[in-house]
Amino acid sequence: MGVQAAIEETSSAVPVISDVTFAELSIDPYPTFKRARELAAIVRIAAANIMIATRYEDIMAMERDAETFSSVNPQSLVNKVMGHTMMRKDGEAHARERKAVEPALRPGAVKSCWAPKLEAIFDDVMAGFETNGEADLFTTLAAPMAGRALAEVLGFLDVDWQTMALWSQSLIDGAGNYSSDSEISRKAAEAARGVEQAIDRALAYHRENPNMSVLSSMIHADDPHTLDQIYANIKVAVGGGLNEPRDSILTLVLGLLENPDQLERVKADPNLWPVAFEESVRWISPIGMYPRRVTRDVIFSGVQLRAGDQVGLCVGAANRDASRFQDPDRFDVFREKKSHLAFGAGPHFCAGTWVARHMVGRLVVPRLFERLKNLRLRDRADVRIQGWVFRGPTTLPVVWDV
Amino acid sequence: MPNITFILPDGKEQGCTARDGLSLMEVALQNAVPGIIAECNGSAACATCHIVVDDALAPMLDPISEHESDMLDFTAAPRAPGSRLSCQIKVDGRVDGATIRIPAEV
Ligand code: HEM
Ligand code: FES
Numbered sequence: 001m002g003v004q005a006a007i008e009e010t011s012s013a014v015p016v017i018s019d020v021t022f023a024e025l026s027i028d029p030y031p032t033f034k035r036a037r038e039l040a041a042i043v044r045i046a047a048a049n050i051m052i053a054t055r056y057e058d059i060m061a062m063e064r065d066a067e068t069f070s071s072v073n074p075q076s077l078v079n080k081v082m083g084h085t086m087m088r089k090d091g092e093a094h095a096r097e098r099k100a101v102e103p104a105l106r107p108g109a110v111k112s113c114w115a116p117k118l119e120a121i122f123d124d125v126m127a128g129f130e131t132n133g134e135a136d137l138f139t140t141l142a143a144p145m146a147g148r149a150l151a152e153v154l155g156f157l158d159v160d161w162q163t164m165a166l167w168s169q170s171l172i173d174g175a176g177n178y179s180s181d182s183e184i185s186r187k188a189a190e191a192a193r194g195v196e197q198a199i200d201r202a203l204a205y206h207r208e209n210p211n212m213s214v215l216s217s218m219i220h221a222d223d224p225h226t227l228d229q230i231y232a233n234i235k236v237a238v239g240g241g242l243n244e245p246r247d248s249i250l251t252l253v254l255g256l257l258e259n260p261d262q263l264e265r266v267k268a269d270p271n272l273w274p275v276a277f278e279e280s281v282r283w284i285s286p287i288g289m290y291p292r293r294v295t296r297d298v299i300f301s302g303v304q305l306r307a308g309d310q311v312g313l314c315v316g317a318a319n320r321d322a323s324r325f326q327d328p329d330r331f332d333v334f335r336e337k338k339s340h341l342a343f344g345a346g347p348h349f350c351a352g353t354w355v356a357r358h359m360v361g362r363l364v365v366p367r368l369f370e371r372l373k374n375l376r377l378r379d380r381a382d383v384r385i386q387g388w389v390f391r392g393p394t395t396l397p398v399v400w401d402v
Numbered sequence: 403m404p405n406i407t408f409i410l411p412d413g414k415e416q417g418c419t420a421r422d423g424l425s426l427m428e429v430a431l432q433n434a435v436p437g438i439i440a441e442c443n444g445s446a447a448c449a450t451c452h453i454v455v456d457d458a459l460a461p462m463l464d465p466i467s468e469h470e471s472d473m474l475d476f477t478a479a480p481r482a483p484g485s486r487l488s489c490q491i492k493v494d495g496r497v498d499g500a501t502i503r504i505p506a507e508v
Binding site: 063064098099102103106107108109111339343345346347348349350351353354 | 439441442443444445447448449450468469472473475476
């Protein structure tokens with residue numbers, strides 16, 4: 001369905017869901033997403049004071065119409081915290097910056113350059129806990145793996161994963177600091193400074209030694225980034241390139257441990273690992289929602305929107321749209337193959353997709369199951385999954401035979 | 403408007419007219435051509451809009467950029483001599499009468 005089909009003649013005001021608390025959304029957003037999907041194309045969630053789109057076809061239509069549903073938002077907190085990032089630009093301005101970043105992240109670079117480096121990081125991370133027989137995979141595996149991988153790919157020379165994790169979380173919190181909490185603002189500003197200083201320390205090296213890293217790509221591009229563009233776009237990558245692989249590692253492990261029959265079939269046919277990864281990010285999408293700004297008055301799928309409105313594109317909801325995915329709440333590697341929206345769509349389609357696919361779906365999770373014998377959940381009741389704008393397991397205690 | 407014929411993964415043919423200025427990917431989506439997924443909606447970032455153009459058309463098109471070429475090495479169906487990302491080819495007189503194959507995944 002194209003935009004023409006979605007923009008109709010009849011319209012109504014945006015309905016409101018007002019009986020769900022923020023805490024309830026964070027614990028389990030999916031019942032609310034389902035209600036919203038059934039109610040209208042765009043629904044206001046009172047507890048979060050935000051309008052959301054939850055249907056697959058609607059979000060696709062919005063992503064195909066960047067003129068009406070723009071990423072540009074001068075007032076956004078992201079811009080305040082990170083500067084003028086490519087994530088909040090449209091058209092030519094976005095394309096120019098994206099092009100300078102791309103050589104570091106495309107599939108050829110992943111295969112020839114990042115795959116062996118990520119493998120070395122994985123081996124080192126595993127060596128730290130492999131003989132323990134039990135662990136919380138959040139702290140022992142997923143967080144260090146994602147943090148160290150991101151530092152490597154970006155081209156930081158001297159930043160440990162704990163610092164990466166702190167910066168990432170502080171920038172994300174700052175970008176979502178709608179209540180202007182001064183402590184959150186302070187931490188975000190401190191993280192932003194930390195990222196800038198790490199860039200300053202690394203730039204001379206990358207100038208003299210062109211390589212595959214994101215920093216090197218930015219400065220050696222035909223149309224190179226200015227220092228301000230480097231700062232802003234590296235901050236976006238720090239904020240947006242750590243949680244998602246971390247959370248999808250844990251989600252994929254959880255989905256398979258809860259479905260041993262599927263795990264056996266995937267282990268028996270390693271070609272299924274990439275499919276299993278895609279299913280994990282469909283099932284629990286690490287980025288549940290991202291914003292767009294409406295640029296003109298428009299009736300969209302029967303709902304009246306006004307210029308200046310903000311709409312959250314809830315891909316975490318669209319990826320469980322029953323009109324596209326049968327039995328959508330179920331983790332099922334063997335469901336009918338269909339594309340999902342976990343990496344977005346359109347011009348801002350995740351720049352890190354190929355790195356994430358390789359790291360999570362071809363390296364970390366398959367190798368984990370190879371190396372830890374009889375891996376199982378310690379107790380399903382101990383697993384915590386949290387969030388709706390960003391969502392993933394926050395603790396995953398497991399045991400294995402040693 | 404240029405006429406083009408898609409040869410589908412199962413070997414069947416599907417003819418359509420294409421509006422100038424659209425990409426071949428958009429034409430394929432408008433006509434619900436199976437096998438063109440286009441996850442990234444034309445950003446040359448997903449490699450799910452793979453087509454194979456015929457020998458007559460290939461040399462007439464704008465050359466393959468380094469970025470497109472990298473993506474073409476990672477399509478689901480293996481790369482062939484006429485392989486392109488359909489989102490990177492705009493419809494104009496050059497594609498009139500062309501046959502465009504949608505490769506089958508193996
Ligand atoms: C499973 C892992 C990941 C998921 C689910 C994910 C998801 C997303 C989504 C949904 C967007 C679109 C946001 C929008 O349109 O506003 C995005 C953009 C982006 N992602 Fe990812 N991401 C992942 C991993 C990564 C990694 C590892 C990196 C860095 C190496 C990265 C870097 C970026 C960048 C730079 C953008 C902005 C692209 C642009 O504006 O053109 N992502 N990601
Ligand atoms: S539509 Fe994604 S590469 Fe062409």
